Amino acid sequence: MADATVQGSHLSKSFGQRSVIDDLSFEVAPGEVIGLLGKNGAGKTTLLELMLGFTPPTSGTVNVFGHPSQRLPGAVKSRVGFVPQQDELLDQLTVADQLRVIESFYSHWDGELIERLCREWNVNTAARIKDLSVGERQKLSILLAFGQRPHLLVLDEPVASLDPLARRQFLEQLVEISADGERAVIFSSHIVSDIERLANRIWILKNGRLDWQGDLDSLKDSIVRLHIRGAAEAVAGVEVPGAISLRREAGFATAVVRDWNPEVLQSFQGAHAVNVEVESLGLEEIFLELHR
Amino acid sequence: MFVLKPQSGIPIYRQLLEQVRRMVASGQLAPGTELPSVRELAIQHAVNPMTVSKAYSLLEAEGLLERNRGRPMTVANRPKNAAQLSRRLQQVRPLLEQTVLAAKQLELSEADLLKAIREIWEE
Numbered sequence: 001m002a003d004a005t006v007q008g009s010h011l012s013k014s015f016g017q018r019s020v021i022d023d024l025s026f027e028v029a030p031g032e033v034i035g036l037l038g039k040n041g042a043g044k045t046t047l048l049e050l051m052l053g054f055t056p057p058t059s060g061t062v063n064v065f066g067h068p069s070q071r072l073p074g075a076v077k078s079r080v081g082f083v084p085q086q087d088e089l090l091d092q093l094t095v096a097d098q099l100r101v102i103e104s105f106y107s108h109w110d111g112e113l114i115e116r117l118c119r120e121w122n123v124n125t126a127a128r129i130k131d132l133s134v135g136e137r138q139k140l141s142i143l144l145a146f147g148q149r150p151h152l153l154v155l156d157e158p159v160a161s162l163d164p165l166a167r168r169q170f171l172e173q174l175v176e177i178s179a180d181g182e183r184a185v186i187f188s189s190h191i192v193s194d195i196e197r198l199a200n201r202i203w204i205l206k207n208g209r210l211d212w213q214g215d216l217d218s219l220k221d222s223i224v225r226l227h228i229r230g231a232a233e234a235v236a237g238v239e240v241p242g243a244i245s246l247r248r249e250a251g252f253a254t255a256v257v258r259d260w261n262p263e264v265l266q267s268f269q270g271a272h273a274v275n276v277e278v279e280s281l282g283l284e285e286i287f288l289e290l291h292r
Numbered sequence: 293m294f295v296l297k298p299q300s301g302i303p304i305y306r307q308l309l310e311q312v313r314r315m316v317a318s319g320q321l322a323p324g325t326e327l328p329s330v331r332e333l334a335i336q337h338a339v340n341p342m343t344v345s346k347a348y349s350l351l352e353a354e355g356l357l358e359r360n361r362g363r364p365m366t367v368a369n370r371p372k373n374a375a376q377l378s379r380r381l382q383q384v385r386p387l388l389e390q391t392v393l394a395a396k397q398l399e400l401s402e403a404d405l406l407k408a409i410r411e412i413w414e415e
Contacts, residue, residue, distance in 0.1 A: 033340055171338040179331045179341045197298040200340045217303035217343070224301070229397065275393055280301025 005030055005152050005184040006051055010060035013046055020046045022208035023060070030151070031181040033174075035199030035216070036188035037287055042205045044188045045085060048156050051186070052082055064152065078106055081150030083158040087141040091130040095140060098129060099147070106148040114147045121169055134161040142170060146177070153177065153185045159194060167194065174198055192284040202283070204290060211290060216283070223286045224260045228253040230274030238272045245292055256281075256289045293328065296337045304339055308347035310383070316356050316367055317380045326364040327357065 006028040013021040020043045028034055038044045049055045050062050053069035062069045065076050072080070089098055095118075103109040118125055121139050132140065138161050145153060159167045171194060178185055178198075189195055195202070202219050204212040212219060228238055232250045240246055240255040247254045262278070269276050281289070294311050296304055315321040327333075330348060334341040348365055351357040358368045395405045 031342065033342075168338060172335050175334045175338060175341060176331075179334060181341075193299055197337075197339050200342045217305060217346075220301055220303050275397070277390070277393070282299045282301050284299070285301075 003029060004063070004066075005032075006062065006064050006186070008051070008060065008062040011047075011050060011057050011062050012059045013043075013050055013055070014058045020208050021050065021057075024208075024210055025060075026203070026210065026213060028152075028184045028186065030184055031178065032201055033178050033185045033187060033199045035195035035202050036186060036205065037192065037195060037202065037283075038188075038205035039291060043208045044205055045156055047205065048082075048154055048186065048188065052080065052154060078108075078148065079151040081145035081148055081153045083141050083145045083153075083155045085156045087137050089129045089132075089137055089140060091128075093129055094125065095123060095127055095129065095132075096125040098140065099125070099143070102144045103147060108149060109147050110149050111147075113149070114143055117143055117146065117173065121166065135163065135166065138162055139166060139170075146173065149177075149183075151183050153183065155185070155187045155189075157189055158187070159189060159191060167191070171198060192287060196283040204287065206291070219286060220280060220283070221262075222260050223256065223258055223281060223289065225279040225281055225289075226253075226255045226257060226260075227277040227279060228255065228272075228274050229277075230272070234273045238274060244289060294333070294337075296339060298337075298339060303343070305343045305347040305350070308344065309350060312347070312351055312356060313354075314383060317383065321367045323367050323369040325367045327366065329364055 004027045006026075008024050008026045011021055011024045012019065024047070036044050036047070046055070050057055051064065051069055053064075053072055056070055064072060064080065067073060067076050090101070093101070099114060103111065103114075117123070121143075123136070123139055123143065127136075129137070129140070138158065142155075142158055145155075159170060162170060174185065174187075175198070177183055185198075187195065187198065196216070199216055201214065202212060202216050203210055226240065228235060228240075229252055230238075235248060235251055235253050238253060240253075240257060242257045242259045243255045244258055245254075245256045260278070265276060265278065294308060296307055298304055300307065312321065312327075327348070328336070330341050330345045333339075333344050348357060352359055352365070355368055355370065357365045359365055392405070
């Protein structure tokens with residue numbers, strides 16, 4: 001598809017014998033906000049670095065705006081913004097100098113936006129970077145990526161050190177950025193509640209593979225917890241298709257299922273002579289259930 | 293105007309759908325009322341704009357909202373009719389089903405339950 005912002009095809013990456021990314025295929029379209037979730041060491045940072053062309057794939061391909069990420073023309077690179085996990089700020093500069101340095105790389109820098117955000121986010125532009133707190137450094141890294149109004153914004157754990165107020169301001173700005181439907185955002189974070197607000201699609205990376213890739217809405221519809229009640233022998237005999245966990249007590253069972261289809265509820269209750277209550281789960285619980 | 297809980301297991305667009313439906317059915321949102329724009333609502337709640345526009349599009353398809361060129365969406369003008377009653381009842385049905393199920397599990401009688409509902413109604 002010519003319109004894809006990022007497209008991966010059978011992408012794999014190994015370091016020596018260790019496979020970190022294993023045969024991933026995916027597509028990111030303009031307007032999408034992808035929430036990338038995974039345990040520590042699941043391969044999130046490596047996946048983002050492959051997309052940005054910082055490291056070559058062992059096999060497979062990844063294209064950004066139709067170009068192999070290893071060989072992005074300058075015009076394409078200038079449409080990509082990145083907030084790394086470890087900032088790359090220059091300690092000896094002041095905030096204002098650092099902003100000017102980055103601004104000089106871009107012909108389409110939005111100085112007005114950055115001026116407004118510095119004000120709203122309480123960024124002291126006269127301060128030396130070496131004197132900034134971790135949170136302040138993070139704010140500045142985010143501003144540096146926002147200033148060029150990127151069409152692809154890649155954020156690797158951007159908010160781990162921000163306080164709740166700063167995080168909310170950051171999220172609001174991210175909504176503004178994605179509201180025109182022309183930009184794509186890929187956002188990795190352990191703060192699941194932020195992903196739950198912002199993302200319309202979720203990627204759950206587990207052992208280098210995409211264990212789930214789809215709409216957040218369908219994720220919430222398809223992974224649910226069933227509370228099953230009935231006579232002891234009825235419950236003991238219940239088989240739950242698609243269960244990723246099942247716990248039984250006398251007359252009571254709890255199951256978490258993947259690929260839940262509400263239409264089977266009636267027939268399931270009838271077939272097993274049990275009552276079933278369906279509990280929908282928040283993203284954090286879904287994530288935990290998928291990692292049990 | 294709306295209460296959105298992103299951490300709920302109910303997808304955000306569906307929370308919005310149900311609230312607009314309920315408010316239109318009850319008349320809290322009168323025909324012609326303007327709704328906040330997708331952008332406003334998304335920023336106000338810090339949620340994905342596509343999830344808001346998905347809810348609006350579905351509500352438009354249901355005939356509850358009207359899209360106006362260059363202006364905010366508005367609550368559609370619809371004649372009040374009997375269909376509205378069944379529609380409103382339809383919305384409380386899942387809650388009723390849950391209540392009846394719980395009552396049966398607790399071995400309450402139909403009369404006990406109806407009496408309790410009447411008491412709550414009259415509170």
